[in-house]
Amino acid sequence: MKQTFKVRNVKCGGCAGTLKKSLLEEFGEVSVNLEVEPREITLDIEESQKEALKLKLRSLGYPLLTDKLNSFQTVGTTAKSFVSCAIGKMDNSVK
Helix, strand or coil: CEEEEEECCCCCHHHHHHHHHHHHHHHCCEEEECCCCCCEEEEECCHHHHHHHHHHHHHHCCCECCCCCCHHHHHHHHHHHHHHHHHHHHHHHHC
16 A cells, blocks of 8 residues: 655655665655655555564664654664765766
């Protein structure tokens, strides 16, 4: 079923590119809405996959807005998002 999730730390097309590429194999096509704040991702997902999605997003530095993080986790995901963003920008520039 198609669902939309609000995510943190998504700032630009580089972030969106990283999300699309990193989630494709496990979750299929993902659309990223950069026109709203907080940013949203939309994908076709089963209820049983939601926990895996949450963990994958956190590992990339883009936790769900509803994901309860402590201060250390917040700093960690913010730092990861900068790296993921840079990788996405580099991937986009190579295309």
